Amino acid sequence: MLPSATASQAPSDQEFFSGTNAAWEARRQAATPRGVSVLESFYPARAANAEIWDIEGRRYIDFASGIAVLNTGHCHPRIIAAVTAQLARFTHTAYQVVPYASYVALAEKINRRSPGGWAKKTIFLSTGAEAVENAIKIARAATGRPGVIAFDGGFHGRTFFSMALTGKVVPYKTGFGPFPGDVFHAPFPNEIHGVGVEDGLNHIRRLFRTDIDPKRVAAFIFEPVQGEGGFYPMPEAFVRGLRTIADEHGILLIADEIQAGFARTGKLFASSHHDVPIDLMTFAKSVAAGLPLAGVVGRAEIMDEAAPGGLGGTYAGNPLAIAAAHAVLDVIDDERLEARAITLGDRLKDRLNALRAWIPVLADVRGPGSMVGAEFIDPATGEPLPAFAKQVQSLALERGLILLTCGVYGNVIRFLYPLTIPDAVFDEALGSLEEALLKA
Missing domain, CATH: 3.90.1150.10 (Aspartate Aminotransferase, domain 1)
Known part of the structure; x- marks a missing residue:
């Protein structure tokens, strides 16, 4: 010994x-x-x-x-207790090798509580950028298309594809190019800076005439409330217009809830402020109160398009972070x-x-x-x-x-x-x- x-x-x-x-x-x-x-x-x-x-x-x-990240504050005693209890049982098995019940139960909770009454499935990952990249992978697998349209001012991460999606150059993109192709940007509707709802929708239609055939677009990705971009809420009329364009051309809608989720906006997810169907949704940050956890939740039939082994990660859905997330949801409800x-x-x-x-x-x-x-x-x-x-x-x-x-x-x-x-x-x-x- x-x-x-x-x-x-x-x-x-x-x-x-x-x-x-x-x-x-x-x-x-x-x-x-x-x-x-x-x-x-x-x-x-x-x-x-x-x-x-x-x-x-x-x-x-x-x-x-x-x-x-800390919607439930620093060192909430219920979260500390949950992580401590898990720490005494096991810290890691790799969910893809030996799965554990707490991961499955948390996926069930996210499926049930995310917007939309249809059948959903959830994958857990470690970081917000991972969640974004996996959402794009799933969208491409489901549609067989490569293109993605994001929005000016959006922030989606610091990995190469998520940098390409991000609509702000300094400091996130400076010196790091070239970036992956088939990524396009449209203006975020922002009245204070002169971009109205119809302006934004018309620009997307113009993209289809000048830059990319809509039949090559897998998804739109947007933040219901822009985070790094300036805390601009996306107008409901624009979300509805985006849904109409997406349905017309077989494009998926991805809502990036990484900064806006877990009660920050007055609802568990900001997309719930709009009664507009969302196909895939990314989340991270406050889900686990400071432990690294992220995820993608979406329509079950879309989430199942990726082949076995195509999704995952060594630390994805770490049991300590999963335990924290269960406690976070309880604190959000009880308090x-x-x-x-x-x-x-x-x-x-x-x-x-x-x-x-x-x-x-x-x-x-x-x-x-x-x-x-x-x-x-x-x-x-x-x-x-x-x-x-x-x-x-x-x-x-x-x-x-x-x-x-x-x-x-x-x-x-x-x-x-x-x-x-x-x-x-x-x-x-x-x-x-x-x-x-x-x-x-």
Whole structure:
């Protein structure tokens, strides 16, 4: 029998959660590549719900949630308990080698709770980009066609095909081409930037005349609410128009719910805001509260088009992440986080809209539920103001509030607080946000 590890052989918690932020930042820059952009320069020692404490003892309110991953907050006790229980049983078998019941049961839940009353099937993967690539593989297998149409401003991942789908060059595509072919982009309907619903639909029809025969298009892929692109909700009229075009030409609709899913918009999935049939849907981020899990859910007959062995991955549907996801769904239900998302989002939007008289560059406050974006535009010139958004972000951090920007121009602040955030902490954060906006 091999000797067991002793306490002296185990890594010390103190080693990784002490020291100074400056010292760890210097080590990071020496040890890791500059291509991994890092927003903050502090290092966490612990976190709970919507708060983080760094190794020097400073407290922050987290309105980033690991880029929309922590809808149920940091270290929710029910999720910790579920993962701990699974950890004591087994950590990995590879589902494709030895399957486990928790994977099957979670697939049943996703099939039942995703939009649409038809028969569905679900595959689990590890990352959002994997989910997107597998959705495209399934769509190509089902249609026998290669082409995909995505939208300006969309973000679908950092792998080569998902980069090709992404509708933003800097920083995601710079220096990495050439990209896979048969990917085309259409304008995302966005009234604030002059693109109406009919403009967008007409551009797709123009693509069919100038760039690709619709008989070669496997799928449209879109975000019901754009994430990195600026928190723009896709108008229901556009989704309906897209469905009509898709049905006319035998094209599938893929909804990328990776950032919008799991109660963020006030519904478990943002596609539920539109009564429009979706063929395939990708999800990730908040499904497992920080453990790597993603997936594709779709019509059963479409999902079955890929041949056995054509889908999967070594870590896909890891049992620890699956356990976390079961707990996430329970927390969303038991703590009524869909309703909570609407309540918190309305409070935030009311506070921001009340400031618009004092802050004329605050051009728009938008978003369903708690997927809220605030956009800054010069009212005299109509030019986006990314510098103003960055200044607000910096001033908020000085007050202990972590914010993220987004948008093709970088002029939007997006709000991604945990939906479990206590009212007192939320009100404190709104006060810090107001101070930062007024000072900027």
